[in-house]
Amino acid sequence: xxxxxxxxxxxxxxxxxxxxxxxxxxxxxxxxxxxxxxxxxxxxxxxxxxxxxxxxxxxxxxxxxxxxxxxxxxxxxxxxxxxxxxxxxxxxxxxxxxxxxxxxxxxxxxxxxxxxxxxxxxxxxxxxxxxxxxxxxxxxxxxxxxxxxxxxxxxxxxxxxxxxxxxxxxxxxxxxxxxxxxxxxxxxxxxxxxxxxxxxxxxxxxxxxxxxxxxxxxxxxxxxxxxxxxxxxxxxxxxxxxxxxxxxxxxxxxxxxx
Amino acid sequence: xxxxxxxxxxxxxxxxxxxxxxxxxxxxxxxxxxxxxxxxxxxxxxxxxxxxxxxxxxxxxxxxxxxxxxxxxxxxxxxxxxxxxxxxxxxxxxxxxxxxxxxxxxxxxxxxxxxxxxxxxxxxxxxxxxxxxxxxxxxxxxxxxxxxxxxxxxxxxxxxxxxxxxxxxxxxxxxxxxxxxxxxxxxxxxxxxxxxxxxxxxxxxxxxxxxxxxxxxxxxxxxxxxxxxxxxxxxxxxxxxxxxxxxxxxxxxxxxxxxxxxxxxxxxxxxxxxxxxxxxxxx
Numbered sequence: 001x002x003x004x005x006x007x008x009x010x011x012x013x014x015x016x017x018x019x020x021x022x023x024x025x026x027x028x029x030x031x032x033x034x035x036x037x038x039x040x041x042x043x044x045x046x047x048x049x050x051x052x053x054x055x056x057x058x059x060x061x062x063x064x065x066x067x068x069x070x071x072x073x074x075x076x077x078x079x080x081x082x083x084x085x086x087x088x089x090x091x092x093x094x095x096x097x098x099x100x101x102x103x104x105x106x107x108x109x110x111x112x113x114x115x116x117x118x119x120x121x122x123x124x125x126x127x128x129x130x131x132x133x134x135x136x137x138x139x140x141x142x143x144x145x146x147x148x149x150x151x152x153x154x155x156x157x158x159x160x161x162x163x164x165x166x167x168x169x170x171x172x173x174x175x176x177x178x179x180x181x182x183x184x185x186x187x188x189x190x191x192x193x194x195x196x197x198x199x200x201x202x203x204x205x206x207x208x209x210x211x212x213x214x215x216x217x218x219x220x221x222x223x224x225x226x227x228x229x230x231x232x233x234x235x236x237x238x239x240x241x242x243x244x245x246x247x248x249x250x251x252x253x254x255x256x257x258x
Numbered sequence: 259x260x261x262x263x264x265x266x267x268x269x270x271x272x273x274x275x276x277x278x279x280x281x282x283x284x285x286x287x288x289x290x291x292x293x294x295x296x297x298x299x300x301x302x303x304x305x306x307x308x309x310x311x312x313x314x315x316x317x318x319x320x321x322x323x324x325x326x327x328x329x330x331x332x333x334x335x336x337x338x339x340x341x342x343x344x345x346x347x348x349x350x351x352x353x354x355x356x357x358x359x360x361x362x363x364x365x366x367x368x369x370x371x372x373x374x375x376x377x378x379x380x381x382x383x384x385x386x387x388x389x390x391x392x393x394x395x396x397x398x399x400x401x402x403x404x405x406x407x408x409x410x411x412x413x414x415x416x417x418x419x420x421x422x423x424x425x426x427x428x429x430x431x432x433x434x435x436x437x438x439x440x441x442x443x444x445x446x447x448x449x450x451x452x453x454x455x456x457x458x459x460x461x462x463x464x465x466x467x468x469x470x471x472x473x474x475x476x477x478x479x480x481x482x483x484x485x486x487x488x489x490x491x492x493x494x495x496x497x498x499x500x501x502x503x504x505x506x507x508x509x510x511x512x513x514x515x516x517x518x519x520x521x522x523x524x525x526x527x528x529x530x531x532x533x534x535x536x537x538x539x540x541x
Binding site: 038046063067070126134135216 | 303304306307309311314315316317318319320377378379380382383384386387389390470472473474475476477478479481484490491494
């Protein structure tokens with residue numbers, strides 16, 4: 001997707017550099033935006049249809065050890081390049097704390113050791129990239145539902161936001177930072193885990209060390225890597241581009257079940 | 259209630275018969291629109307990862323049996339299509355083609371993708387929107403055809419037509435580009451019937467099912483799809499193969515339209531009226 005990035009970077013750079021140009025461009029783009037709105041209506045239909053069929057909390061298929069991909073492609077960020085992340089990595093993530101906040105009754109801070117003492121779930125599942133390829137891997141981690149139950153959700157909680165350490169796109173305003181959102185149906189799904197191990201070993205940097213999200217019934221870009229903070233919110237409209245994720249802000253569907 | 263038009267020579271007359279119902283005509287043209295957009299946006303989506311695998315998983319280094327790519331040969335960039343171990347040079351069309359005058363590595367060229375430039379997110383929006391319309395349109399067609407008896411009356415071949423000798427004779431006639439006339443032209447011939455059945459009951463549902471098998475959400479609800487098609491990557495490959503067969507069908511279909519009376523065929527699909535010539539004096 002790197003060629004896509006370059007195009008976006010150019011666009012954003014241009015828009016920031018010349019506000020007037022961006023405003024002028026808006027009028028020219030307007031008819032195109034309307035077509036998009038029509039096309040996007042199908043997303044609501046897709047999500048509604050899939051959720052209607054999923055009422056019984058169906059599970060993604062789990063495979064056997066023999067089915068695991070010999071090589072699991074590293075996608076998106078290969079390694080976050082911030083000094084903060086470098087320092088964490090240096091110490092073997094001993095100083096890393098997962099922060100859980102927002103609309104919760106008891107904000108939490110959990111170390112990697114804390115997470116490892118919690119009940120874990122191991123699952124061998126297929127990772128589907130939006131581009132079309134798939135890889136099968138074995139993931140071990142803490143069910144997200146467990147952590148959310150400990151923190152206790154406030155009545156108006158609706159989405160979990162995953163703030164990540166990686167900046168997938170360099171921008172002037174920092175909007176290239178990776179983030180993702182899922183709703184509570186997926187957050188409490190039994191296969192939604194915060195994974196700290198892959199194929200029986202500590203998560204590598206390429207695959208999102210120290211912690212990544214697995215949300216098995218959706219496409220790869222929902223599986224946020226390098227998770228630093230989980231924020232419970234009632235709406236994600238005010239975050240970055242307002243579409244609920246890094247790729248969502250770049251035109252991809254928020255509900256990535258297809 | 260056939261409208262009759264007298265014509266010379268006096269012993270032959272042309273009769274306009276009702277060939278296609280309103281439902282068949284409307285769903286046919288909506289299907290043309292859907293399949294065109296699904297094909298072009300599908301190739302856009304394919305371009306994001308121009309390799310096909312077999313099995314549950316498949317990415318970069320895993321064995322692929324179709325790859326469209328670009329590389330260098332004798333210091334010159336070139337495009338190729340690799341099927342199994344055989345690599346075919348396809349520079350200009352597949353793997354490497356010109357975009358706004360610049361050689362650009364991309365599996366399918368700009369004139370075959372929607373949008374023309376690389377934009378997977380937009381391609382997916384077009385694909386899923388028209389995927390829904392295609393499915394709804396298909397259900398309307400199935401419903402109307404069952405109710406009206408279109409399948410039984412027009413598409414189902416009878417035992418006589420299925421006799422190997424009859425089928426063989428039809429094939430020979432088609433190869434000679436001699437098409438049924440007069441009374442025989444009132445109905446589809448057996449090759450038409452069989453082809454339409456394969457497309458309507460085979461390829462089109464296969465497109466939908468293999469497409470849905472690529473969805474992680476659908477797989478969670480109907481894991482049996484993974485067993486039927488042998489995995490998500492197999493389903494992706496079958497999706498591509500059945501799309502290719504549909505393109506082949508459309509090419510033959512259009513050739514037949516032209517060879518067996520272009521305007522008569524097109525009129526029958528727009529107004530429903532089809533002209534046949536009958537022996538005998540005017541009524």
